[in-house]
Amino acid sequence: MTFFSKLFASAALCSLSISSPVFADATVRYGELQAVIDAINDPDPVMRLAQLDEILKKGDATEVQLAIRTAFSVEDPNVRSLALRAHFAGFKTFVITAQLPEDWQKATESTDKDMVERVSNNYLMRLFRDLGYQFSFEAEYPSSENLEFRVKMLNNPRVSDEYIGSGNIRGGMITVATPFYFSSGDKACSFEFTRYEGFALKGFGSCNVDGGFLFPATLQLFDDEKPAGKN
Known part of the structure; x- marks a missing residue:
């Protein structure tokens, strides 16, 4: 399952299970951010690189920061290289x-x-x-x-x-x-x-x-x- 399909599934599930609008928004956002972490930790090295690239292109500041931080914990030189380049491009x-x-x-x-x-x-x-x-x-x-x-x-x-x-x-x-x-x-x-x-x-x-x-x-x-x- 790709990053965006995980994101859609998490958002759909949270919107069905929560009745309070404010709490629902927070829970949906939690699902979106958890999907970012899951994407960078994908067991397929090509998939996690592709998903990190998509997250960076999407440009959501919080998701990008979370993805970069998560990428530094992954023992994958290609993912780390992309995360480093994104980090220095933003700082x-x-x-x-x-x-x-x-x-x-x-x-x-x-x-x-x-x-x-x-x-x-x-x-x-x-x-x-x-x-x-x-x-x-x-x-x-x-x-x-x-x-x-x-x-x-x-x-x-x-x-x-x-x-x-x-x-x-x-x-x-x-x-x-x-x-x-x-x-x-x-x-x-x-x-x-x-x-x-x-x-x-x-x-x-x-x-x-x-x-x-x-x-x-x-x-x-x-x-x-x-x-x-x-x-």
Whole structure:
């Protein structure tokens, strides 16, 4: 049974069983939203992809949001890819939170004052402090049919068309690369996210600053979820 046939059946059943108009409307809506969840969890991978596509085209804001959230819980790279593209097409901003690798975190807590000073003066650590460990971006995503989109780093001290980066969504993987200005020079950072934890994407980032190192990074998909923060 397709998404829209489930939707029709749920609406018909609810309208027959409820007498109060207000309560009937709420119950019918419940059936419609439950049909969205059922559609994204369809056992047929082609059907759930087709039904997600139809829900996105229908354009009901509540159903689209519910479908996207549900899609992130499905172990299906094609469904997740479409949901990611729809998410970035609908949201103008996103935040990537940097975290310290375990060895760097331990170094910051060291009792060796020289080590703490060296860590504190590291260029990447200075960048993290300046940004509050958060890279804020504005996304210019043309539509959910595209794989690539433009990004602009909002907490870059010099925001101009000269510092436009790019994002890419392939399967369930997101990559983001952005130029920015730091410490009297042009720099760049890149991120790759492949692992899902709830509504957060986990991956790694790197920046071409002096003393740079690979660091864990989190991309939170929805603002109402608790941000990852730094270790």
